[in-house]
Amino acid sequence: MVRFINQLTGGDMWVDETRVEEYKAAGHVPAAEEHPEPEATKPARKSRKKSAAKAAEENKADNAGE
Numbered sequence: 001m002v003r004f005i006n007q008l009t010g011g012d013m014w015v016d017e018t019r020v021e022e023y024k025a026a027g028h029v030p031a032a033e034e035h036p037e038p039e040a041t042k043p044a045r046k047s048r049k050k051s052a053a054k055a056a057e058e059n060k061a062d063n064a065g066e
Contacts (some may be wrong), residue, residue: 003031 001014007027015023024030 005031029063 002017002020003010004013004015004023005028006013007029012031013028013029033065
């Protein structure tokens with residue numbers, strides 16, 4: 001089995017070796033060509049977004065003095 005990236009959804013899919021050329025012709029990309037470095041080896045990014053609860057708490061504190 002060969003792992004491909006689905007051109008429509010971007011998700012992984014597994015294709016039998018006998019049908020690899022058929023899937024390439026349909027525009028799907030073998031995963032080895034699409035993702036040379038596995039995602040798990042990349043460092044995780046920290047989110048800069050505040051949680052809704054934290055934002056509401058800060059907003060409440062800001063409005064308390066008015």
